Amino acid sequence: MKRAVQSLRRALQQAWLKEAGTATVEFVIAFPVIMMIFFMSFEAGWIMIRQTMLERALDLTVRNLRLGKYTNPTNDSLRTAICSYTSVIANCTSSLMIELTPVNTTTWAMPTLAAPCVDRTQKIQPVTTVQQGSGDEMMMIRVCAVVDLMFPLTGLGLDLPKDASGAFHMIATTAFVNEPT
Numbered sequence: 001m002k003r004a005v006q007s008l009r010r011a012l013q014q015a016w017l018k019e020a021g022t023a024t025v026e027f028v029i030a031f032p033v034i035m036m037i038f039f040m041s042f043e044a045g046w047i048m049i050r051q052t053m054l055e056r057a058l059d060l061t062v063r064n065l066r067l068g069k070y071t072n073p074t075n076d077s078l079r080t081a082i083c084s085y086t087s088v089i090a091n092c093t094s095s096l097m098i099e100l101t102p103v104n105t106t107t108w109a110m111p112t113l114a115a116p117c118v119d120r121t122q123k124i125q126p127v128t129t130v131q132q133g134s135g136d137e138m139m140m141i142r143v144c145a146v147v148d149l150m151f152p153l154t155g156l157g158l159d160l161p162k163d164a165s166g167a168f169h170m171i172a173t174t175a176f177v178n179e180p181t
Contacts, residue, residue, distance in 0.1 A: 036154055036155060039151045039154045040151075040154045040155050040156040040157075042150070042151070043149060043150055043151050043154055043156050043157060044156055046150055047149075047168075047170075049088055050086075050088050050089055050145075050147060050170060051170050051172070053085075053086040053087075053088045053089070054082075054086060054089065054143065054145055054170055054172045055172045055174075056085065056086070057082045057083070057084075057085035057086040058082060058141065058143050058172045058174055059174065060085050061078060061081045061082050061085065062141060062174055062176055064081065065078075065176070066176050066178070066179065068179070073100070075098055078098050078100065078141075079092075079093055079096050079098055080093065082096060082098070082143060083096065089145050089147060090147070090148070092145070094118070095118055095120075095145055095146040095147065095167075096118070096143060096144070096145050096146075097115075097116050097117055097118050097143070097144045098141065098142070098143050099111065099115065099116055099141065099142045099143075100139060100140075100141045101139070101140055101141075102137050102138065102139055102140075103138040103139065103140050103175065105138050110140070111140065111142070115142045115143075115144045115169075115171045115173070116142075116144060117144035117146055117163070117169045117171075118144070118146045119163065119164070119165075120146060120163070120165040120167060121163075121164045121165050136177065136178060136179075137177070137178050138175060138176075138177050138178075139175065139176055139177070139178060140173065140174075140175045141173070141174055141175070141176075142171060142172070142173045143171070143172045143173075144169055144170070144171050145169070145170045145171075145172075146163070146165075146167045146168075146169055146170075147167060147168055147169075147170055148166070148167050148168070149162075149167075149168055152166065
């Protein structure tokens, strides 16, 4: 019995000292971490591209709005214009909400802090205001796009604030002054 225990101990020591398979162990430990960093980087880049394109689309639409190319703009016409300038937001017309409101320049009272966004868990969406404003009036326009993450289970996807449907809200805001009449 003593001899069997000693031979087992010797066999375990020899197995422990062998270096065959150490690269596999390192790979199994390091590969998931490296892939997580890769997916997080890709997700961050994709979010930045969508945010940049949303802001660009809003700027181009506001430029046309200021130049008077949209007569009596409505929520649907502004949404269609913004979505025509961006192609990186999936289901753009159904995931975009726009608010266009005048800013009182005597009190500088701004609209509420939270921008209205589409709630995909509800069938009926809240109504937002689209007021064209009068000449020489300062206007603020906010756009909220509800987008899904590509890799929601990575560290970046887990840390971002999401709504009840698991989507992320991207908000773009700009202000402009209507041309005097």
